[in-house]
Amino acid sequence: MSRLRSVPTPGVPRSSASEVSELMGKDAPCGYLTIAVSGRITAVNDTLLAWTGHARAELVGQLRLLDLLTAGGKIYYETHFAPALQMHGSLHEIALDMVCSDGSRLPVLLNAVLVRDVPTQSAEIRIAVFDATERRAYERELLSAKLRAEQAEERARALARTLQATLIPPTPPVIDGLEVAAVYLPHGAGEEVGGDFYDVFQLDERTWLVALGDVCGTGVEAAVVTALVRHTLRAVTMSSETLSEALTALNEVMLRHESDRFCTVVLVRLRRTGDTWHATICQGGHPLTLHRDAQGEVSFVGEPGSLTGALPEVDFTDVEMLLEPGAKLVLYTDGVTEARQGTELFGDDRLLQTVASLGPSPRLVVDGLVGRVVEFAGGTAEDDIAVVCIGISEPHDH
Amino acid sequence: MDLSARFNVQHSGRLDGQPLLFVHGYGCDQNMWRHVVPHFVDDHHVVLYDQMGAGASDTSAYDPERYGSLRGYAQDLLDICASLGLEDVIVVGHSVSAMIAVLADLAEPGRIAAHVMVAPSPRYVDDPPYVGGFSESDIAEMLEAVDSNYLGWSSAIAPVIVGNPDRPELGEELAASFCRADPEIARRFARVTFLSDNRVELARVRTRTLVLQCQQDVIAPMQVGRYVHSVVPGSELVVLDAFGHCPQLSAPEETVTAIKGFLTPVNA
Numbered sequence: 001m002s003r004l005r006s007v008p009t010p011g012v013p014r015s016s017a018s019e020v021s022e023l024m025g026k027d028a029p030c031g032y033l034t035i036a037v038s039g040r041i042t043a044v045n046d047t048l049l050a051w052t053g054h055a056r057a058e059l060v061g062q063l064r065l066l067d068l069l070t071a072g073g074k075i076y077y078e079t080h081f082a083p084a085l086q087m088h089g090s091l092h093e094i095a096l097d098m099v100c101s102d103g104s105r106l107p108v109l110l111n112a113v114l115v116r117d118v119p120t121q122s123a124e125i126r127i128a129v130f131d132a133t134e135r136r137a138y139e140r141e142l143l144s145a146k147l148r149a150e151q152a153e154e155r156a157r158a159l160a161r162t163l164q165a166t167l168i169p170p171t172p173p174v175i176d177g178l179e180v181a182a183v184y185l186p187h188g189a190g191e192e193v194g195g196d197f198y199d200v201f202q203l204d205e206r207t208w209l210v211a212l213g214d215v216c217g218t219g220v221e222a223a224v225v226t227a228l229v230r231h232t233l234r235a236v237t238m239s240s241e242t243l244s245e246a247l248t249a250l251n252e253v254m255l256r257h258e259s260d261r262f263c264t265v266v267l268v269r270l271r272r273t274g275d276t277w278h279a280t281i282c283q284g285g286h287p288l289t290l291h292r293d294a295q296g297e298v299s300f301v302g303e304p305g306s307l308t309g310a311l312p313e314v315d316f317t318d319v320e321m322l323l324e325p326g327a328k329l330v331l332y333t334d335g336v337t338e339a340r341q342g343t344e345l346f347g348d349d350r351l352l353q354t355v356a357s358l359g360p361s362p363r364l365v366v367d368g369l370v371g372r373v374v375e376f377a378g379g380t381a382e383d384d385i386a387v388v389c390i391g392i393s394e395p396h397d398h
Numbered sequence: 399m400d401l402s403a404r405f406n407v408q409h410s411g412r413l414d415g416q417p418l419l420f421v422h423g424y425g426c427d428q429n430m431w432r433h434v435v436p437h438f439v440d441d442h443h444v445v446l447y448d449q450m451g452a453g454a455s456d457t458s459a460y461d462p463e464r465y466g467s468l469r470g471y472a473q474d475l476l477d478i479c480a481s482l483g484l485e486d487v488i489v490v491g492h493s494v495s496a497m498i499a500v501l502a503d504l505a506e507p508g509r510i511a512a513h514v515m516v517a518p519s520p521r522y523v524d525d526p527p528y529v530g531g532f533s534e535s536d537i538a539e540m541l542e543a544v545d546s547n548y549l550g551w552s553s554a555i556a557p558v559i560v561g562n563p564d565r566p567e568l569g570e571e572l573a574a575s576f577c578r579a580d581p582e583i584a585r586r587f588a589r590v591t592f593l594s595d596n597r598v599e600l601a602r603v604r605t606r607t608l609v610l611q612c613q614q615d616v617i618a619p620m621q622v623g624r625y626v627h628s629v630v631p632g633s634e635l636v637v638l639d640a641f642g643h644c645p646q647l648s649a650p651e652e653t654v655t656a657i658k659g660f661l662t663p664v665n666a
Contacts, residue, residue: 037648038614038641066616071532072540075592078617078643079425079493086647087429 026050031108031129039064048129053101065127070097070105081112085125089114095132107136160193163223167197167230172388175200175208177272179391181362183370187218187335187384194384195222195263196333197230206272209237212331212388213265213286213308225261229254229309233267243267243282244316247308250284254309262309266302266331268390270323275395277323282316284308287334290355292365294326298356300348301329328362328391330355335385336369339377346376362389401481405447405474406454411439416511417484418442421475423493423517424584424591427453430492433650437658442488447478449495451583460583468494468594472501479509486511490657493517493618493643497596503605512606514657517643518626519618520596528597529621537592600629607633608660610645610653617643634660 023032024045031048035041041059049056052068059068066074073096085091094110109130116123164186172180186194195215203209211233215226232253233246240246246267254262264286271278281289285307288300303317323329332351339346351369358368366387374381401407408428411418418438420431428446438444448455450465464470475498479487487510491499496518503510522530523537532540607630611623620637627635636656640649 070539071536072542074616075540075588078615079423082642083426083430083644083647086644087432 031131033059033065033127033129035065035125035127037123037125039066041065042124051100051106051129051131052098055101058101068098070099073097081110085112085114089116095136098129107132109135159220163193163220163227167193167223167226168386169199172200173202177275177393178208178270178277179362179393180210180388181366181391182388183366183386185335185370185374185381185385187381192218193220193223193226194218195226195261196335196384196386197226198331198386198388199230199233200388201234203238203269208270209233210268210270210331210388210390211237211265212333212386213263213284214333214335214384214386215263216261218384221259222261225254225257225259225263225309228257229263229265233265237267237269242318243269243280244318247282247284247305247316248314251306251308251312251314255312257309262307264334265308268329268331270390275325275392277392279321279323279329281319281321281329284314284316287332287337290330290332290351291321292328292330292355292359294324296356296359298352323392325392325394326360328359328365328389330365330369331388331390332369333384333386335381335383336373336387338383339373339385340382341376341378346373350376362391365389365391401478404456404459405450405478407445407447407478407482409443409445410435411442411444413443415442417445417479417482417487419445419447419475419479419484419487419489421447421489421491421495421499422449422452423491423495424587425493429453430644430646431490434646434654434657437654443484445478445482445484449587450474451580451587457580457583460580462586465583465586465590467590468498468501468596469505471495471498472505475499475502476506476509485509488512488514488661490514490516491518492646493519494591494594497594497600500596500599500603504599504602510605512608512660513603514608514610514660515626516610516646516653517612517615517618517623518609519622520600520626521594522592522617523595525595528625529619531616531619531622532592540592541589597629600626603630608657609633609635610656611635611637612640612642612645612648613637614641615643636660 022028024043026046028045028047031051032045033041033048034043040061041063044056044059066077069077076096081091081094090113092111094112096108096110097105098108100106109132111128113126114123115126168184172182180200182198184196195217198212200208200210213229215222215229229250232250236246236249240249247265265284266286266289267282268289269280281302283289283302283305285305288304289302290298291301292298301321302319305316306314337346337348337351354369354372355365358365366389369387370385373385406428420428420435422428422430427448431446435444435446449471450460451457489499489510491513493516496513496515497520499510499513503513519530521528522532523534524530524532609623609627611620623635627633638645638649638652638656640652642648645653
């Protein structure tokens, strides 16, 4: 590489004849050529001729550097190399392919210097050429590794989306006399499966169950537990008299499962009597449900209850209430109350005020609430957010 | 983010002068015009910007769908004109940007008063009897090279540029940014550019047009310049004694003279 130092820098007159001849001879460690500003080749060294198989007489005065490049290289030369060289006077490590006399390609790296001779108003471009065959092969390996990594990442993302879709019903079912709206917002870019879930299903002709919960952690293992919880709840709420019994059964199932993950969950059973609905609420260590009455008063309802899947001894309480037309229940995960703005949490007070200010429809409540939370958190949620709002339709609605 | 910041819009000249909008092509950025711009600031409101993905544009605003065809780039041109309130704009478009200006002109007739097409090409691939200069396999090979030799191209697209004692006016900042493009966006822009065919749109242009053709240009050869001249009614063709595809760099004086000669009757 030390020979390179004898390549003249811009503004410096020609090097000594011996240095030039060393560079032009067959022992030069790099290819070397000079071209006029028109692009025409004015000189080429033996090394480059040996590498490419061209004869000196074919090149000097006959062809342009451009003519030795692939079509892609020609375009690159004209759109990047030539303008940058005109502008800056020198370029380093330009990757191009040269076409050899037998049609094969020689991957090269070029260093180029534009030398202007001010008195004669002339200029030439001096170019050192390095064989980059091995470097290019290495780059190709890197590139294919990068491609494989990208594909693997895409597969993981697709898997996460599919898994998440199995945990969240695409749209809540249509239930006569009830209006159910739900929003699920994954944290960050949504590339990882979260542990939040909700479900709405029918227990018998007049009875529906709404479940919402949060399995600790994220990722595939949390998703496996989330699926277990969701399906177990469907089974145990069918066979249990009370919701407390159902959560106790869920606790048993989770303790026997190999995973040591636990969850928080809230169940709401809704049974219709005429225009009013009878609600049973049972909480398992989950943030308390909000009740908004027909006049717009908002309060927390339900008893906290134990975390589910953590300890053998648990305590759950069924809380009964009547829901009049216009009343709403709002179920949410802690992604709502624990959304952060700096060190400040969204918190219960802000939650109460927000739910009081929103409505009238459950759709407006969930969208409005999630919108406020995301805005509070500065645009992106750090944790998953799930919100379900159940509204009792006014008699004229159905 | 406002459009001026997104596209690194730069103004010079007389704000009450007729707007002269310089649009760089595939490969570099608005610094391409630095040798010609000073010649127009006395009479015109000169506006420059960096295409999305190039120079100091805000690449976070890149939308693969919008920029999946030249129309997205044309819309940028119109959006910039609208946001600055530019009327009767003379667009100096280099290479593919001459076609971007054509698309903008057809999308919003009246906004553009004149085209100066510098080394334009409505189609790079031959389509006999049309000569674009490249065979389909040439372009396929180039795009494949761009795709498969990603690292080579990304390092090529962002060459290590060192200062030039001959050109002290080029500051460090420029040295760091000139020709530096987001490789992924540049890759897609290459595809959109070199597979484009805007011959139909070009033939619909009724705006005053100057075609600047270089003597020896592999990207937009002489036949292409003549073709552009022949399909745009009333267009003027000036063949510059310039090598390569960037006469604004290789022959700035001739380029300026040709543009001034064309603009004078506009102002008269």
